[in-house]
Amino acid sequence: MPYYRLEGVTPVVHPTAYVHPTAVLIGDVIVGPNCYVGPGAVMRGDFGRLVLEEGANLQDTCVMHGFPGCVTKVEKDGHIGHGAVLHGCVIGRDAMVGMNAVVMDGAHIAERSIVAAAAFVKAGFECEPQSLVMGAPAKVKRPLSDEEFAWKQQGTQEYQRLVTRCRDSLEPCEPLAEIDADRPTLLAGDTQPKQQTLDKK
Template identity: 90%
Template structure:
């Protein structure tokens, strides 16, 4: 992976984590045990510190950054959907930020909450645990049901399994010129979470 030391500060990646070779890590970055960092994700720790705690995922093309002196943190089992931007914020334990959402400086997404896709969470935002957060600017719409939290947790477990799958078998290759015989399918089978509709929008 492109990994850069800055002013003597070197990124840290736990040996049980998986960071895709196209992800970029710069400076004060800490990737914890069992984390997944997807293709083209950027963790730019050139001002403040960036932390992924155990079991968190940061998916394709996500960006983590922050102002000088701040810590941008995704707590244990946090789940950050494709293309999201986290800037100087905290995403609480077992919370999720949906695709293309933006979470700004000083915002705190409480544990077990879900930020809907394409939401814009303003500076200094706070919410109670287990909140559904939607809109631009984002607001707490309602409390999440236990069933919706369980749906999120199942999706996070799939990414934790993906971490192991990638560490075990992902490798560069040349594409085939034609479809191979008895081609295997890559899917999670019966463990695939059923998608839940969150009011009028999808969270991820």
């Protein structure tokens, strides 16, 4: 695992978390219980502390870095989509940041909110709980419906189950030369239809 101590400060990973072997954790990083850190994710705690609270996920190729002296945090059950960048911000409890979104220093995404894919959230941004945040620069478009928030929770729960799946069965291997007979398909819950609803509003 690429973990790096910096100036005597060592990353902390709870035993129930899963951190992919290609993720990089440096310095003042704290990964809480039942968290998922995906392939190629980087948590670079060389300026400030980086925290993933219980049940949060940081997906493939995400970058988490801090403004000097601050705490960058994803609170309990936070959900950070592929390729997102979090810099010196706080992502509230049960909130989601979509794929390739950027959230800048001092921004606070309130609990149960969703930042849309590819949004750019400026420094110091704040919103009310259960907001839909979209655009570049990002603005609050409207409140989230309970149905939309339930869709977010369903996706987060799939990532929490993925922690156990990876810890129990993920292992390096050589690829097969041909498709094996009776090949199983790895399927999680069906969350895609609700995503289309969010994108159209």
